[in-house]
Amino acid sequence: MAAIELQGLVKRYGKTQVVHGIDLTIEDGEFVVFVGPSGCGKSTTLRMIAGLEEIDGGTISIGGRAVNRLEPKERNIAMVFQNYAIYPHMSVAENIGFGLYTAKLDKAEKRRRVEETGRILGLEALLERKPSALSGGQRQRVAIGRAMVRDPAAFLFDEPLSNLDAQLRAQMRLEIKRLHQRLGRTIVFVTHDQVEAMTLADRIVVMRDGRILQVGAPMELYEKPADVFTARFIGSPTMNILPARATTAAGATTLALGEQPLALPTAMGTVPADLLVGVRPQQLRVLANGEASDLVLSGKAAVIEPLGSETFVHVEHGGGLILASAPAKAPPAVGEIVRLGAPASALTLFDAASERAL
Amino acid sequence: MNASSSRVDAQSGARLSSGLSMRQKQVLWAWSFLAVPVLFYAVVRFYPTLEAFWIATTNWNLLTKPSFIGLANFKRLMADPVFWQVFRNTALYLLLGTPISLLLAFTIAYHLDRVRFLHGFIRALYFLPFLTTAAAMAWVWRWFYQPVPIGLFNNLLAGLGIAQQPFLRSTTQSLPAVLAPAIWAGLGFQVVIFMAGLRAIPTTYYEAARIDGVSNGTILRRITLPLLKPTIVFLVVFSSIGFLRIFDQVYNMTSQTSSDPGGPLNATKPLVLMIYQTAFSSFDMGYAAAQTVVLFLVLLAVSLLQLRLLRDR
Incomplete structure (x- = not known):
């Protein structure tokens, strides 16, 4: 069980309030995409779920447990960053295995898990390479591998495809969707690209200026936008x-x-x-x-x-x-x-x- | 006549510049800019350096003409007990100074990096000694080391009921006592460089590690230090060269009215000070040049060794 529930979530930086009391329930196993223009508070919301940002109001619960005051590691989530955050001085296997650093497993089991993850992501042949010898898409897969290897309750993706070229982005989109179908874990995905939102999401959350404008399935948003902003934001070319x-x-x-x-x-x-x-x-x-x-x-x-x-x-x-x-x-x-x-x-x-x- | 010849010149000039390829023009420009510093270094640095190698093989004493005496100066150096004492001192300055100063600087930088309150002010405080004249600092520290009731340290010790320490007057304590202000003076620079290195590490590396639940110690060992390696290599080489060339602090803290600096009994004398005394007190230029050659070789060897060790691993 890893439903994520946000209740009246608030974030302030000094006097500026950037997230204005968000309410949202993300079901277990659901793929939810936060979409909106830059500065709309989508990344901040994701980082609050991850535990990287303090919460200034409201509650977040993961799997029925309030996590407001828990350290990121205690929340049993994994996160994939826009710049991948894979360590340049470690090999692919070490990078993937770093997610297991604190796990109480013996060496052989850790190795088995790293290899298994490498196999799922098609990185078997690259396990001993350094990240500098990888392409952008492969680096992104290593970052996903490091998140996967721990078998977390939920995955958080912070604009993971923004650094890739258009063709690779389409391919990684497909891979992430298949991964979700295969693993069945809850995924919260942040993007400013409405195509990513439409193609990946079970439900899309459209955000603007720290507020949720509309939540719904992709086709629902496309056919019944709640306001002009959503109508213009969803769908290409613009309405x-x-x-x-x-x-x-x-x-x-x-x-x-x-x-x-x-x-x-x-x-x-x-x-x-x-x-x-x-x-x-x-x-x-x-x-x-x-x-x-x-x-x-x-x-x-x-x-x-x-x-x-x-x-x-x-x-x-x-x-x-x-x-x-x-x-x-x-x-x-x-x-x-x-x-x-x-x-x-x-x-x-x-x-x-x-x-x-x- | 004059006008026509200048026109011909202009034409040939135009032909000359248009006759060069883009690449050739770039090279020409590059060398015309490089020429000034290259000439300057050749005359002011490289020529005297080569000259020093030559003088090292002579018995020049400023008054007579230098005459070639082969490796006699080096043989004399190898047999000179003062040289070996000085060599040992210099090695101690290096082997104590570099690791202690880097460890201190890193510890300060690592923690200062997390402090937001008065961050700039604290950093300025650490940097201040670096801006101060070494001679002035040395004399302040010299005062610190005086016996009661003048010296700061001995007053503190006396206040705690601990016995007086001789510091600069002891053959065993004087070297660390001279080294302390040298470390202190360079600390600000090293802290600033370390902080720049720490800032250059993307924060997402730390965030990813926090989500993976890795402890602070592991983050430091497995992420921060490996990623800081270029900074560490630079500072190790830079500060090693500094400690191998230590002079100001020793000269200003150990000079007595009665004797030459570097005492007591040569206990604090580094190689540079020995060279200075041989050259400008004894006017034994040939012998001083030989010592300089040795210093040069030591600096070269230590720097190359460190670069190799720290780069490859």
């Missing part, structure tokens, strides 16, 4: 946000946006007059001649970005650029006036004042 006015006449609410008024479902009830309408580029398509849609916008195609499987088109609209998708093989030409369309079901409405979803 288009367009200002619009709602008018209510004879019980029916219509949205004045684009070429034709858009009727809102009556189930939404009363809505504020000033709205923000979010639509993802993948769902805002370039329309063929004469094709109809619920929402129709038009503008001049400014930039074409072919990606192979599809093509994104930046379209001038309302003094800014909006992003839409076009078929990969039949993109519009730059300068052409295009019509863009999205179904009503693809729109997310936000209150313009509070930026919360409706």
Whole structure:
């Protein structure tokens, strides 16, 4: 059992409060990703769970045991750092074995565990090498190995893939996910990369300015973002946000946006007059001649970005650029006036004042 | 005529510079910048050094012309009991001074690194002796070592009911008594260098070790010291050279009105002081040069040995 529970967690540096009373329960065996821009308090929260930062308020319990005052080693967790923190003067085997330094095991057992870990991570041939002779991905695996070898109740990852190039990052992402499926341990993973968050997490915790904005499964966050920030942060490319006015006449609410008024479902009830309408580029398509849609916008195609499987088109609209998708093989030409369309079901409405979803 | 020739010069100059490859131009620039210090060192350092090797094989006494006497100076040195006493003293300065000063400096740096309160002030206090003139410090320490009722240490001992110590007047206590201020003076520098070395170790190494539950002693032994090795190598070599060349403290603390410094009975005399006395009291330049050659060889051997031992392991 290694559920991690945060209750009213607070962190201050001097007079600045950086974490404002976080409440969160991480289930045993769950893969939870903290995501947010830099300075949002995600790393600080992770370090408080690890015991590397003092807690200024609230409680943290791991496996039902309050750990606020416990030293990191007493919390039975392992952590993987952004810069790997593997010791340059020790071999790979010594680095992995360092996690067992205090374990009450005989030498042969320690050696067996180090070799077993090396085998799982594909480091068998490298055990006697020094870290300087390893590639970035291999170093990252050594760091994970040192965490694994102790068989901890939970793993904490602090932006572990940020120092790797894009290709290696995708590969390590896959390896970490498979490792989680194999070991079934609780993992708390911090990143600023929403792709990592989406691909790895059972649940994503979106943080901003020391507060949790939304917690949910990746698809839940993608489809039902709680506010404009989450909507724009999750999903790539970023969601288009367009200002619009709602008018209510004879019980029916219509949205004045684009070429034709858009009727809102009556189930939404009363809505504020000033709205923000979010639509993802993948769902805002370039329309063929004469094709109809619920929402129709038009503008001049400014930039074409072919990606192979599809093509994104930046379209001038309302003094800014909006992003839409076009078929990969039949993109519009730059300068052409295009019509863009999205179904009503693809729109997310936000209150313009509070930026919360409706 | 004049104008046309200067134009030709300018043309040939342009042709010359354009005729050089990028690499050649870089080399030319590099050497033109290097030329000044290279010349300076050649004239002021290397030439006198080579000259000293030559003088070591002569009987020059400043007045007569030096005449070649082969290795006679070195034979005389090997047979000179004062030289062997001085050699032993110099070795003691090195063998006591380097480990004691480094151990002290590391202990202070290691703990000062964790202190936030008044950190800068405390560091400045440790560094202060390094800025002070050695002669002035030596005379203050000399006062410390005086008998009651003048000397600080003997007053303290007397206050505790412990017998008076002769310190600088004893053949056994004088060498450590001279060494103490020398260690103290260099401490600030070593502390600052050690702290810089400690700061250069990424904090995540310590955090990872804390999460692994490793004790402070193990962290020190297995992580801090190995990662500090370049700093340690530098300080060992640097301070060894310093202790092998010790002079100021000895000269200022052991000079008596009646006799030459280095006493009592040559008990504190280091090699540099012997060279100084041979050259500038006895004006035996050939013999002094021979001693200098020996000092040079000792310094070279000790430095090379330390670099090898500390680098390879």
